[in-house]
Amino acid sequence: MAANLFVIEAPGKRQALAQALRAAGVRDVLVLATIGHIGMNPQGFKPLAIDSEYRELAYRLKPDRERIAREIEDAARAAKHIYLASDDDQEGDVIARDVMRWCIPEEDKGKVLRVRLKSLAPSEVRAALAGAAPFEDASAARGDARRIVDRLIGSLSSDEGAVGRVQGSLLLELQSKTPVAGVMTYVAPAADGRGDWTAQLPVFAGAAVPDEIQAIAPLAVGASRQGTLANHVMAHDEILLSASLATERSLAEVSSALQGLYERGQMTYPRGKHCAVTPEAVRRITAIARASGAGFVPGLFTAVREPGGEHSHEAPNPMVIGLSLNRDLGLLPLDEQILVHVARRLIECGVPCEVQAPDPQQLRGLPAAAQGLAWRRRDAKGAVLWREPIKAGYRAWTSEQSLLHFMSKNDLGRPSTIVAHVSKFLNRDLVTQDFDLTKKGRDWSAHVGRLFGHQNLSKIIENYIEEHKKAPSLMVADMIEMCGLNNIPTDQQQDYEYEDFEISTGNFP
Template sequence: MDLFVIEAPLKARTLETILKRLGFSAKVQATKGHLFDMPESLDVPAIDSRMREFRRVPKDVEVVKRLRSEALMAENVIIATDADAEGDVIAWDVATLIRDMHPNPLRVRMKGLDDDSVRASIDAATPVRKADAVAGRTRAIVDRLIGASFSRPDVGVGRVQTALLGLVQRDKPSTLRLNLVAPAKDGGRVFMAEAPCVAPFDPEIARRLTGMALPMISAGTTSTVASPAPHMGDIMVRAAEKLDMSPRETDDSMQRLYEQGRLSYPRAGSRGVAPATAAKIEALLRKAGYNVDRNAMAPKTEEDVHDAPFPIGGKVDLTTNPQQLGHDEGVRAQIARDLVKTGLRFTSQPGIGAELVPFLIKSGFSQAVAEKVGSLDWRRENGPRFPGQVTWVNGSSLETRRADAVLLEAAINAKLGRPSTWAKHIERFMERNLVDGDLQLTDRGRAWISKSPAGLLDPRISAAIEYACERPQPSAFGNPDREPWEINAEQIVRSLPEPLRAPLQAMIAKEAPRAKIDPISDFGFDRSVMADMDGLTLTHAPAPIED
């Protein structure tokens, strides 16, 4: 019998049932999240001068013992933890914990929990690679050092949270969105443009603009456009606008749909799909009555690991308003609606917004406001009908958006966080009372800004650290005395501006270098299965699993 290792216990029964249908004799064991963890308190960083986490210990000893016992009896071990950076960390931890019994387990990244997706994922299995765990382990080290070095009892400092605070201070995002409409000189469809209500706009100016009948403008050159598939962040923003759901509510719904085998892997940052996936989406949407073309769908880029999320596990309701379907099915239907447009071909025509400038100045608006309106992306689209399409626009409007959706959109554009952490970061930030419901800084928010390092308030620093975590230099590998994530973290800290670098280096300089920790012998797990191993002959020679 084979052993499949996953993270969430709720997925175990679903996966076991699918594996049985596919002809596998397998047992599924859940890790219940991370197997190892650092102390919750940041009073002691527990990171030595060479970036080694010397207090990283098992979270639940019984889970580890059970995992090793099940691995001992298994013919093969397949590690199917989540297909993201955290799942890669857990996969490597599992591999090191069972290396004396199974030196070469397989890594499977589940594309979805339906029969076809599970089979395709297993067919694409690879060895477990230490290199895949470097991003997650590096990020944990750097983020812990930042929190321990700069946080104080009255101010929490974190790489992403503090950058979000700086983003609000710098960009002053608004929950008001200005939607403008101008008629076309050729008598065709109107041109539309949108903009957040930020300088040079303000609420009063925005209301004046929406109350005006703008003059006709000319059309530019027509081009064919493709609509990208929505990634997880786009889906959370759309669900906020269409279903009035918070990012966390949408994240939870997508995870439930995934575990039920009704949505592909949700935490994807891709706005494209592979050819085989495009064919699946085409078949699904054609059954729903839309003549989509797989060749019109945007392909994944070379850096994309996952396809953009898409419905699996049966038909999808494209006729009922998603608001009437409840959270889970409403999200699934909204994803499908947006994918319909992805599979259709449209022509896009710009409007010559500069023609509005003289009219607006004559109407009493400032030069800055008039030129800003003229420079907006005025555009109209022509093409096939798609579900949820707005076929008639009454005129310009001022729209109030959810604050959490606006902040999420800003975070994505600033490259803060990842698909697996976007919802968590936004929820935590909004709960801290640093901004009000209109994303205006509160007294507490201003106080935190005054006590936070200027470098960490710059979102570009956080984004650069994220980038470096995911792209370690070749020099991070090959040192037998050190782990690649330790070297990568050291290189990242060295590259930071001096006001950030010096406190981090000073903090770890106090800790003498520690020896490498062996997760089997140092925690006594070699003895935990010793009795069971008496009389057994291992078919594999124990060997380290290195790249």
């Protein structure tokens, strides 16, 4: 057995982490993976297994993780140092606590340190090792509180409809807001011949697609300012949508490819919510840009953060240098398409250009439908080779692309679960193709609305959890009170025999 035991979540990144640790000077390493969460409540809600003080009564080790738990236990006994290196987020803290609880022998708990790995980049690994500290049970409080409150809300499901915090809030938001169903792009010629002018309009579900505008006269530059080809670095949700549109592949395929890239050490943590990267990432981006002939200026790339900080994964970025940035995406395997797509956007955030608007006098001479559009042109003078002419016309989004965009804009769902929520919601026959509620959707929405007080409980609860950190039962009590859910029935405190659980067959979230 190895002297240094590292416990992570994803088995696919065991080898990549071992290599990163060797690069950081750590030797005699064994990396074991939990394969995600190892703890579970009873399936369904009979019993609910939560008492009147909002404490879980039957949270336990998953039966299919018992072999892994024994493997970790054996390795822990032989190791000199044990590092709980699950992801640096609230779910990772819960997994680390559960490993500590069920996999580490009592006499070996003094050897345990929590390592918050934000990515497999050498600088991040070194920073994480330098910040290693004894594990604190309180770190899992937020994840525990979310799991408990979600179970309590889910227990409100009945014949009137399934109830879930995220999907119920989504259903309510769709009563008053409409998702984007596609984008209409207009193109106008340029008087100087240095690239067309473009304008885009979102088209909302159920609305008529605007007519194309014919015979637009060439436009000259009216105003100009210095900028970069792209405005900002993309985080997880935007990468999912833009990569799905660029590759014409499903959200699930893109999400799976992102995870695979991460586990193989080719990309940093894919579910980052922050739009900044480390200085080390900027150096890689610079090298990639130079190899592709792009005019990247590192000093213009301002979305930079230093390693460290609680729950602050950097934005997803490539961990490899040799990328075919100038090739047609369609000629590349899906994983490489996505990696190239992300790299291009990162580089464009440091490519100087002139952000131009047309002469207002000329706009007055255009057809009425074209006068009010936000015409723009980003002139980078050939600083990148992969830019293609923008095509005029309407591009429809798939239902899942529209719903992902809607959920992200309305703070519904987390990066780790949003794709599953999109798929589950669309499979429930709650909305039409135009996102109007079906009869079932109206019935469920009325039921959820009565229970939720027509509030976006998903956003309220996520905001509360981000801002508070105390005992899970106290946090749950606060959220139940805040959301007006005081009438949720709970079980009496008692012991349960796991094999006697009644497994509910209802259509629950």
